[in-house]
Amino acid sequence: MDHTVPLEKSVFWDLFLKAIKESVNIQSFNTWFKPLSLVDHSNNKITISVPKAYFSSWLEEHYMPLLKSVSSAILGYDVSFYFVSEDNTEQVEELQNSTDHFSEANVYVSQVERKNSSTDFFKQLFINPRFTFESFVVGTSNQFAYAASKAVADAPGTTAFNPLVIYGGVGLGKTHLLQAIAFHCLNSKRSDNDNIHVIYVSSEKFTMDFIMSIQKNIPQLHSKYYRSADILLVDDIQFFNNKERTQEEFFHIFNELHQHGKQIVLTMDKPPIQLKGLADRLINRFQWGLVTDIQPPDFETRIAILKKKAEADGVYIDDKIAEFIAENITSNIRELEGSLIRLLAYSSLYGRDISLEMASEVLGDTIRKRNSLITIEFIQKLVSEHFSIQLNSLIGNSRRKEVAIARHIAIYLSKQLTDSSLKTIGLHFGGRDHSTVIHSIHKVEKAFLKDITVANHIKTLSEKAKNS
Ligand code: ADP
Ligand code: MG
Secondary structure (H helix, E strand, C coil): CCCCCCCCHHHHHHHHHHHHHHHCCHHHHHHHHCCCEEEEEECCEEEEEECCHHHHHHHHHHHHHHHHHHHHHHHCCCCEEEEEECCCHHHHHHHCCCCCCCCHHHCCCCHHHHHCHHHHHHCCCCCCCCCCCCCCCCCCCCHHHHHHHHHHHHCCCCCCCCCEEEECCCCCCHHHHHHHHHHHHHHHHHHCCCCCCEEEEEHHHHHHHHHHHHHCCCHHHHHHHHHCCCEEEEECHHHHCCCHHHHHHHHHHHHHHHHCCCEEEEEECCCHHHCCCCCHHHHHHHCCCEEEECCCCCHHHHHHHHHHHHHHCCCCCCHHHHHHHHHHCCCCHHHHHHHHHHHHHHHHHHCCCCCHHHHHHHHHHHHHHCCCCCCHHHHHHHHHHHCCCCHHHHHCCCCCHHHHHHHHHHHHHHHHHCCCCHHHHHHHCCCCCHHHHHHHHHHHHHHHHHCHHHHHHHHHHHHHHHHC
16 A cells, blocks of 8 residues: 655654654663664655664564554554664665665675676675775784785785685684675775776575576576676685585686686685585685685684774773673674674663673673683693693603694694683793794694694594583
């Protein structure tokens, strides 16, 4: 039913906010309603723009009955609500066909794609403008991946990093870096080199597109589209597993692009040699350029990330609180962000300042779920048992090859699995200095990429430590 709306947009919105203000406490109003803006209200449908994606779920969960009753009281009929977030790519993608309320500034659409109607089929490319190099916090856990990404973004196709492969566990910033490269290239395109065609795609979308192109009998369009990239960024390659035809299609695209000096950047959840269900010839090609990992962030980086996120949200968090969260949420950055958001939401809902007490109350569940604290002593014990080596020799100065390797691994795991500083780790290993500790870590990192047995030892030992 198409209602003609008698109320002007601004009038409706004023009335709406006023009614809400009377129904909720001022703190909640300022947090959850003041930042909203009305996009449209017509056809029984109210579209509201929210500053952050999490606002929509919060409003839906906590305020939907209120929103509905207030608006129907004003308009005289029932409406449904739609939220559009200024920072959520998926939503933007979903809504792109149904609404044109989006400001272009938030969404960078590759111009080549827009011009070329024959490739409309492959949808447009959306980059989340929140994922930039500027918003990426660099620490020891990700500095190498960051530097390589930066180098590639500055001079795509011309460095030795082709392909650039970034691997690591969930929520550690792989997609963020990939999109930062895309964003950077699209932006530099705007000024000088006009014709750089950037394609960012998840491996799942690549697969779906390919399947669809076969169904529609136009697989050659799929190849043509991806072969037109100057930079091809494919996220989460592990999902190509056991999809043989997709892998074959990708293999040919890869070769063509690589031969022509086009840049390829890939992410995956494991080092290439450990990927299951992928053709050897692909895995082999993944290692032609640079393979680099992202590790879980260390304590200092976690603090820096929290502070940056809080700052971006316009809130201040006390050092003590940041330390508390960073000490307790150690595994991944998505969780770290989630904890901060929950804390902010809680604080504004109850109109209370964030305190340590509140933090432990709110984050209690998350904290209880995490791994029990792993100590360096415990890692030393595990490693010495695993390799059947005396604890004394592991910690001491023995230069026997197998002892030295076990020691490198124990040092590496101490860095990965505990929050200890390099100095503390050195002290636990017979007073070695900080540079010796770094040397061990680098040795293992290198071996990890090349030597499957080392990788397996580490995997087994990490799992043992975490499950203990
Ligand atoms: P992945 O793709 O590895 O699973 P994402 O790139 O999606 O992880 O990162 C998860 C979240 O953590 C994102 O919101 C991202 O912005 C944030 N994030 C990850 N690494 C960093 C970092 N170094 N600095 C700031 N934010 C980060
Ligand atoms: Mg990702």
